[in-house]
Amino acid sequence: MFKPITIKDIAQALNLSASTVSRALSDSYEINPETKKRVLAYAEQNNYKRNPIALSLKQRKSYSIGVVVCEVANSFFSQAIDGIESIAYKNGYNIIITQTHDSYDREVMNIKHLANRSVDGILISLSAETTNFDHIKKLHDAGLPIVFFDRIYDGLATHKVSSDNRNGAKMATQHLIEKGYRKIAHLANAPHLSITKERLAGYREALTENGIPIEEANITYCHHGGSNQKEVDAAVQYFLSMDEKPDSIFVASDRLSIGCLTAIKKYGDKAYMPAIAGFSNSDVLDLFSTDFSSIRQPAFEMGRVATDRLIQLIESKYPVYEHESIVLGTELIERIPGKLL
Amino acid sequence: MFKPITIKDIAQALNLSASTVSRALSDSYEINPETKKRVLAYAEQNNYKRNPIALSLKQRKSYSIGVVVCEVANSFFSQAIDGIESIAYKNGYNIIITQTHDSYDREVMNIKHLANRSVDGILISLSAETTNFDHIKKLHDAGLPIVFFDRIYDGLATHKVSSDNRNGAKMATQHLIEKGYRKIAHLANAPHLSITKERLAGYREALTENGIPIEEANITYCHHGGSNQKEVDAAVQYFLSMDEKPDSIFVASDRLSIGCLTAIKKYGDKAYMPAIAGFSNSDVLDLFSTDFSSIRQPAFEMGRVATDRLIQLIESKYPVYEHESIVLGTELIERIPGKLL
DNA sequence: AGCGCAAACGATACCGGTATCGTTTGCACC
DNA sequence: GGTGCAAACGATACCGGTATCGTTTGCGCT
Helix, strand or coil, rough: CCCCCCCHHHHHHCCCCCHHHHHHHHCCCCCHHHEEEEEEHHHHCCCCCHHHHHHHHCCCCCEEEEECCCCCCHHHHHHHHHHHHHHHCCCCCEECCCCCCCCCCHHHHHHHHHCCCCCCCCEEEECCCCCCCCCHHHHHCCCEEEEEEEECCCCCCCCEEEEEEEHHHHHHHHHHCCCCCCCCEEEEEECCCCCHHHHHHHHHHHHHCCCCCHHHHEECCCCCCCCCCHHHHHHHHHHHCCCCCCCCCEEECCCHHHHHHHHHHCCCECCCCCEEEEEEEHHHHHHHHCEEEEECCCCEEEEHHHHHHHHHHHHCCCCCCCEEEEEEEEEEEECCCCCCC | CCCCHHHHHHHHHHCCCCCHHHHHHHHCCCCCCCHHHHHHHHHHHHCCCCCCCHHHHCCCCCEEEEEECCCCCCHHHHHHHHHHHHHHHHCCCCCEEECCCCCCHHHHHHHHHHHHHCCCCEEEEEEEEEEHHHHHHHHCCCCCCCCEEECCCCCCCCCEEEEEEHHHHHHHHHHHHHCCCCCCCEEEECCHHHHHHHHHHHHHHHHEEEEEEEEHEEEECCCCCCCCHHHHHHHHHHHHHCCCCCEEEEEHHHHHHHHHHHHHHHHCCCEEEEEEEEEECHHHHHCCCCEEECCCCCCCHHHHHHHHHHHHHEEEECCCCCCCEEECEEEEEEECCCCCC
């Protein structure tokens, strides 16, 4: 069923050899212009398409890029994928997207799967559970180009693209402080993630600079990145159970922001409603004027930059020894309660 | 750089022929169990992985599925992709995602690209602009399995998976009526889309059943599916400019809902604020208690079902002549203003 | 002894391209 | 008229597997 025309078909039809046709199609200088025209014309008419799989086999290149994220149904990642796609397609690559759902096992599975499918390179944003990096190291050592974005692993000599998490966190916390809040809790992501550490640092910095003591009891980690809501529920319930309840919460991620709001909606009451600020790339949030200011990462741009660097690695003729750590700026989006909607 | 071990390497190492190794690896009955063990052991140790590209070339099968949606950064589609992925991976397929951004040209490009990349089948949700289906028909006639989901084209004999758009639209409109609204406008998608027609039908049905006259002036189409905000802005401004302004709006899609809210936020005022109900799969919306009830489609399930059917088509040994049109239920999510958040 | 037959493995072709090397042809030139 | 050389094309091998057919070997049976 469905057998497309090959180079040999053209050769036979025009009484040429496969070699000649191949060369004509790739515009080789040692083919008679006359012959070229005939071949091109015939190919056009019978709408010949070179078989990318045969090509892949021959050139040991698949023109596809693997993407590993925790989930696409997450504004940050879907926007990043948008950016990844835009660069990939421009360069003739297609992207194969896999989701870890923040599970280490699935990350290992997916990455192995991608390597088997012989992608030319991989873009990775680590799962929240990942603390062992052997599965990635192995591939990297074997020569597979890898670029990290968002959730970085520093132990690998390669390009890394992230946003200015420290400063973003600082802005968010500072923002809460400026609004008069003093007991600011922090709902953090899994502790080993790069973004967790950086955002925590920004949080601490803002507090310190404002002379507010840092209390470890105010910081709660979500070891699975909030992929199961129970985890977030527990964290919020913990905050609500404190003797001296926090008056505000700085939330560390997109996923957690939604989880946190959900939990507060479930367990909070009118009498007590903490202010919230946190990382989020949701467009929908922009529509509402709840008391929730957010830090937006340049997701699309991060995807673009990461993909650009990955393709550079892939297409480099020589091993690359110099690696960039690119950090893009974050943006504070203030939301004033009381306005329309 | 990075050359994995092949079947021939194993053959040489064990003093066997490539054929024998191949058969041993695929557990052929005509290979000595002893030999099998040796091969398997060696393969395991040197972690041999069969080259899927060579396999694809030989079997004329790529074990990959093309997905065409308007954009992943859209709750409905990202959830659908979640569903698609879950079934695809379970069956050993990977998915290649492309975005049309509701442009006809990009749809044609992407589909051609996928066909060239020799995917085994394609899942399509049409772009808002598409009125000509030749690019799809051609591939379908050539034998490429295709399944439509969400935005269906009826002119092709294949499986189609959608949600009960008519009833969903009816529920939303009915909901507005029950809340006391009478002049209900309809912000519709591109007129030729299947979902547009069905949702319009549901809207009309609800009005008629409640004895409310249908006025065409109250219906505005967005020919690009709201992919550029200007279009939506214009539609909303039109509603606002009417002599007798609508007291509520039924919005036809996820994208349009966000666009519509954005526009209202821009151009509306406190004095006049229409109620809104519409299709949306945004989780974030659930958090807020604005006066916006929504119709949720079973996106994940739609993705699952569509992929399941597509794989059936792909793996069927004989041409399939009977095709299903699967319609899944929709759900009304009521939001009562005034509650928390 | 001679035959049949099955078990276990090898050799080869093929999938659809491209790279490498070889061949034919015509023509200029000494 | 033989040599050299370039233009234009053909033949072949290879990428990494698998399907098909062929070959060897041993053993049972008459």
